[in-house]
Amino acid sequence: MAASDGTNRDWRQEKCFRYARDWDEALRRYGRDGISAGFLDGNAAFIRSRCVAPGKICPATAKDRTLVDVLAIRVVNEGMSTTFLPFDCKDRGAAP
Numbered sequence: 851m852a853a854s855d856g857t858n859r860d861w862r863q864e865k866c867f868r869y870a871r872d873w874d875e876a877l878r879r880y881g882r883d884g885i886s887a888g889f890l891d892g893n894a895a896f897i898r899s900r901c902v903a904p905g906k907i908c909p910a911t912a913k914d915r916t917l918v919d920v921l922a923i924r925v926v927n928e929g930m931s932t933t934f935l936p937f938d939c940k941d942r943g944a945a946p
Contacts, residue, residue, distance in 0.1 A: 865930050866901035872924045873897065876917050884913035896936040908939035 859867060873893055882890065892907030909915045922932050 862901070865925075865934055866897070868928050868930065869901055869921070869925065869934070870897045872921060872928075876920050876924075880913065880917065880920075884911055885917065886910040886914055889914040889917070892936065901934070901936075903936070906938050907936045909937065 886909075889907060889909055889911070896903055896907065909918050918935070918937055922935060925932060925934060
């Protein structure tokens, strides 16, 4: 599959490229104020793992939840499934 930047990637790599790009764009647009440290750190770790680390990032603040919504819309618009997203609050007994 040809990627949008002209390099060839498999679909898993392409999804990670898109997610990292969308995460960076979301941070630029929304800023970091109000985002929990765990949410920032969790997303950074997920991207560093090439998006293969199991998702256990639970949004803790209203801003975290806004970014979850924004990222979910982006991945769906780009032909990806929301199951790709690294968000999960099962360990905390709460839903995002």
